[in-house]
Amino acid sequence: DWTMAAFKEEAIAKIREQVGSGRVICGLSGGVDSSVAAVLIHEAIGDQLTCVFVDTGLMRTGEADQVVSLFREHYNIPLVAADEEERFLSALAGESDPEKKRKTIGKLFIDVFEDKAKGVGGADFLAQGTLYPDVIESVSFDGGPSVTIKSHHNVGGLPERMNMKLVEPLRELFKDEVRALGRELGLPESFIGRHPFPGPGLAIRIPGEVTKDKADILRKADAIYIEEIRKAGLYDSIWQAFAVLLPVQTVGVMGDARTYDNVLALRAVNSTDGMTADYFPFDHDFLGRVATRIINEVRGVNRVVYDVTSKPPGTIEWE
Numbered sequence: 100d101w102t103m104a105a106f107k108e109e110a111i112a113k114i115r116e117q118v119g120s121g122r123v124i125c126g127l128s129g130g131v132d133s134s135v136a137a138v139l140i141h142e143a144i145g146d147q148l149t150c151v152f153v154d155t156g157l158m159r160t161g162e163a164d165q166v167v168s169l170f171r172e173h174y175n176i177p178l179v180a181a182d183e184e185e186r187f188l189s190a191l192a193g194e195s196d197p198e199k200k201r202k203t204i205g206k207l208f209i210d211v212f213e214d215k216a217k218g219v220g221g222a223d224f225l226a227q228g229t230l231y232p233d234v235i236e237s238v239s240f241d242g243g244p245s246v247t248i249k250s251h252h253n254v255g256g257l258p259e260r261m262n263m264k265l266v267e268p269l270r271e272l273f274k275d276e277v278r279a280l281g282r283e284l285g286l287p288e289s290f291i292g293r294h295p296f297p298g299p300g301l302a303i304r305i306p307g308e309v310t311k312d313k314a315d316i317l318r319k320a321d322a323i324y325i326e327e328i329r330k331a332g333l334y335d336s337i338w339q340a341f342a343v344l345l346p347v348q349t350v351g352v353m354g355d356a357r358t359y360d361n362v363l364a365l366r367a368v369n370s371t372d373g374m375t376a377d378y379f380p381f382d383h384d385f386l387g388r389v390a391t392r393i394i395n396e397v398r399g400v401n402r403v404v405y406d407v408t409s410k411p412p413g414t415i416e417w418e
């Protein structure tokens with residue numbers, strides 16, 4: 100794709116010009132955007148870049164291992180992996196307001212990046228995989244809507260005191276363009292084809308207070324859902340699919356005993372840029388199969404519902 104090849108060369112030139120001989124830290128979230136940003140910046144400035152993968156305790160099953168092995172083994176890009184589960188979960192304890200949760204997480208990411216920057220002798224720049232839709236949905240002073248819909252953690256909520264400047268080479272791109280750029284940069288198809296995953300991670304898929312127990316339940320249920328989607332050959336036909344653990348208990352019956360457990364919502368949408376989306380029309384057999392497996396295999400869930408809301412009026416994530 101000659102357009103992307105040209106974009107890539109231009110982006111590399113811009114990064115070199117902005118960064119000069121400075122040091123850059125790039126936060127990896129496990130998603131496609133931050134990975135593409137990191138590989139692009141690495142092509143531009145090589146070992147002036149250090150990547151940091153923060154395990155927030157809010158990642159999906161196996162996520163940390165996949166990212167670490169992609170960068171260390173496939174690309175040979177230096178990567179600092181920080182296990183910060185404790186820090187994130189304790190900062191989120193007691194908090195159930197969606198915007199406060201997002202801001203708490205955004206602030207903690209910066210704290211961790213600053214800590215890790217010290218570890219590599221200081222960094223002048225923080226790189227993020229911010230996309231165009233993130234910019235227009237979160238920023239009210241930049242030509243976007245006058246109402247903030249959500250503070251995407253990689254746009255809103257950055258503390259003013261942060262003393263690193265931002266490098267955001269994907270700011271003009273939409274998701275499909277980022278994927279094209281990723282291919283141009285030689286990222287494996289298995290990685291490029293991954294569904295988007297938000298920076299705040301599972302925290303915004305656990306409405307209400309986030310706890311480790313809830314995150315564990317959600318991880319198990321989400322893994323079953325995605326496994327069934329793959330088995331049905333549907334993964335690549337869906338733009339994004341995930342489970343949401345609701346702070347609602349309902350009465351059920353297992354064997355001859357009463358249960359009183361959580362409701363889990365399944366979400367799947369099709370979209371081109373995340374700005375609008377349609378719910379995915381699974382057949383009922385499929386949904387029934389997933390519900391049965393989750394209820395049988397995941398302790399703590401006794402009811403499964405499917406979200407049939409499109410965007411607008413719903414957003415893709417529940418928070």
Ligand code: XMP
Pocket residue numbers: 236249250251252253295296297298299339373374410413414415416417418
């Ligand atoms: P919403 O929920 O706003 O989501 O309809 C649109 C797309 O953006 C993802 N998303 C985020 N990505 N940081 C990110 O990097 C964030 O804070 C964030 N919030 C939502 C969401 O998963 C969907 O793909």
